[in-house]
Amino acid sequence: MGFARTCSVALVGVDGVVVEVQADLEPGVAAFTLVGLPDKSLTESKDRVRAAVVNSGGEWPQKKLTVGLSPASVPKGGSGFDLAIACAALGASERIDPRVLADIVMIGELGLDGRVRPVRGVLPAVLAAAEAGYEQVVVPESAAAEASLVPGVSVLGVRSLRQLIAVLTDEPVPDEDPDEQGRTDPLAGLRLPGTGAATGMHGTSAAQYDHEHDLADVVGQLSARTAVEVAAAGGHHLFLEGPPGAGKTMLAERLPAILPPLGRGESLEVTAVHSVAGLLPPGKPLVDVAPYCAPHHSATMQALVGGGQGVARPGAVSLAHRGVLFLDETPEFSSRALDALRQPLESGHVVIARSAGVVRFPARFLMVLAANPCPCGRFSQRDSLCECSPSMIRRYQSRLSGPLLDRVDLRVEVDRVTRSQLTERGARGESTKTVADRVREARERAASRLADTPWHTNSEVPGRELRSRWHACPGAMDDAERSLERGVLTARGLDRVLRVAWTVADLAGRDRPGAADVTLALQLRTGVPRGVPMAIGASS
Numbered sequence: 169m170g171f172a173r174t175c176s177v178a179l180v181g182v183d184g185v186v187v188e189v190q191a192d193l194e195p196g197v198a199a200f201t202l203v204g205l206p207d208k209s210l211t212e213s214k215d216r217v218r219a220a221v222v223n224s225g226g227e228w229p230q231k232k233l234t235v236g237l238s239p240a241s242v243p244k245g246g247s248g249f250d251l252a253i254a255c256a257a258l259g260a261s262e263r264i265d266p267r268v269l270a271d272i273v274m275i276g277e278l279g280l281d282g283r284v285r286p287v288r289g290v291l292p293a294v295l296a297a298a299e300a301g302y303e304q305v306v307v308p309e310s311a312a313a314e315a316s317l318v319p320g321v322s323v324l325g326v327r328s329l330r331q332l333i334a335v336l337t338d339e340p341v342p343d344e345d346p347d348e349q350g351r352t353d354p355l356a357g358l359r360l361p362g363t364g365a366a367t368g369m370h371g372t373s374a375a376q377y378d379h380e381h382d383l384a385d386v387v388g389q390l391s392a393r394t395a396v397e398v399a400a401a402g403g404h405h406l407f408l409e410g411p412p413g414a415g416k417t418m419l420a421e422r423l424p425a426i427l428p429p430l431g432r433g434e435s436l437e438v439t440a441v442h443s444v445a446g447l448l449p450p451g452k453p454l455v456d457v458a459p460y461c462a463p464h465h466s467a468t469m470q471a472l473v474g475g476g477q478g479v480a481r482p483g484a485v486s487l488a489h490r491g492v493l494f495l496d497e498t499p500e501f502s503s504r505a506l507d508a509l510r511q512p513l514e515s516g517h518v519v520i521a522r523s524a525g526v527v528r529f530p531a532r533f534l535m536v537l538a539a540n541p542c543p544c545g546r547f548s549q550r551d552s553l554c555e556c557s558p559s560m561i562r563r564y565q566s567r568l569s570g571p572l573l574d575r576v577d578l579r580v581e582v583d584r585v586t587r588s589q590l591t592e593r594g595a596r597g598e599s600t601k602t603v604a605d606r607v608r609e610a611r612e613r614a615a616s617r618l619a620d621t622p623w624h625t626n627s628e629v630p631g632r633e634l635r636s637r638w639h640a641c642p643g644a645m646d647d648a649e650r651s652l653e654r655g656v657l658t659a660r661g662l663d664r665v666l667r668v669a670w671t672v673a674d675l676a677g678r679d680r681p682g683a684a685d686v687t688l689a690l691q692l693r694t695g696v697p698r699g700v701p702m703a704i705g706a707s708s
Contacts, residue, residue, distance in 0.1 A: 248288075467501070
């Protein structure tokens with residue numbers, strides 16, 4: 169009788185659980201039994217592993233082989249256990265010394281020819297292994313850079329099972345030809361259905377916006393540009409309302425580029441989510457810029473917040489974690505999908521319960537809503553081009569529920585661009601770099617003020633803390649408090665006005681918000697003009 173064990177990792181959302189892979193050989197009729205709550209793709213590993221071992225020059229044991237995955241109570245799925253199962257079986261047959269395998273975590277899928285293929289979620293899996301105290305990890309060679317992001321872990325990247333056997337047995341390591349250039353990227357098969365680039369559910373490098381989408385390209389729209397800057401500086405949610413062609417999408421596409429680069433911890437959070445979704449770009453294992461996610465208005469609730477059959481998958485709100493979630497034509501989304509956003513907007517994460525288990529995905533994003541004023545988009549107080557009836561306009565605008573809009577800090581009307589604005593020379597606004605520098609300085613002021621707290625941006629600070637620890641100038645909140653008494657603002661709305669006022673003060677370089685800052689915040693919150701200039705910093 170032979171016995172060997174090694175380790176792999178089962179993913180539950182973006183959290184990993186180290187699984188001990190045990191192999192036991194007993195005399196009897198040749199059979200291969202896999203136990204420990206495997207799903208269909210994991211059950212099929214029996215055939216993949218057997219063929220990979222034989223085609224790698226090994227001898228498959230002609231005995232009764234039982235492979236157990238412990239803890240047995242944790243559901244396990246995917247093909248990432250193949251490498252650990254193969255090595256455990258070879259250890260039980262004494263082809264590999266079982267003592268060498270005991271403290272190694274192995275992650276990878278095996279092809280029938282013995283090649284080691286990449287799998288989703290390598291980064292969170294290695295993070296879980298490091299937290300459990302393991303120091304040696306074996307991964308596919310193409311995922312070695314991603315696994316190396318975790319400090320304190322020795323990573324071995326292999327191309328084939330033959331190479332791994334040679335390393336573990338101190339034999340000469342055979343050369344394996346790399347994948348031929350020009351072939352389809354091997355990671356392309358890791359994309360989950362419904363999360364490809366065509367749906368807008370993908371991480372987009374904000375660096376490309378610096379070259380292709382400059383904020384100076386936006387003509388006019390001083391109020392909207394100011395709102396975008398305030399949203400970026402404080403992490404405030406934004407609602408842009410205006411006719412088609414006014415520039416709502418242009419503004420949203422330029423927002424990620426003015427956000428500060430992600431810190432090391434934030435980058436690991438974002439990379440872990442995108443790794444689970446199979447959306448990491450090849451050759452760039454670490455996402456260090458704010459992601460941008462713009463799902464189509466036909467997206468379901470599961471596509472937005474996460475879900476699917478079996479173990480839940482990350483949705484748009486998680487793919488936009490630490491970045492921007494842009495919902496264009498917001499009234500066209502289903503009301504169930506929009507109302508499902510309330511919980512992640514408040515908590516910064518989403519919890520999804522399914523029969524296969526409960527998963528928790530991070531979802532702290534900056535939401536940008538864009539909508540037309542009516543179904544035809546031409547409703548305006550300045551002209552009478554709209555052909556929609558009052559009931560149609562009311563029904564269209566009511567698709568955005570009050571509780572959802574109450575969680576939006578900034579509400580701005582984007583006006584139609586005039587001919588003179590388009591043809592005027594030398595009227596370009598501030599560039600992305602100029603605004604990004606001002607946003608970065610404002611974030612640094614807020615971070616310095618919140619240094620000894622669990623919060624990083626003004627939008628995260630609870631209202632009670634703002635009222636008790638950081639006070640505005642005397643009398644600055646009088647106008648906002650009167651709006652609360654008249655019912656224009658809710659208690660939550662008053663707290664959000666105060667948060668926005670702190671962001672405006674940070675952008676202007678003031679120690680605390682004054683009456684002008686609160687009035688501008690109130691104007692941005694309600695969308696009602698109050699006679700204060702909309703420019704911050706240098707005039708646009």
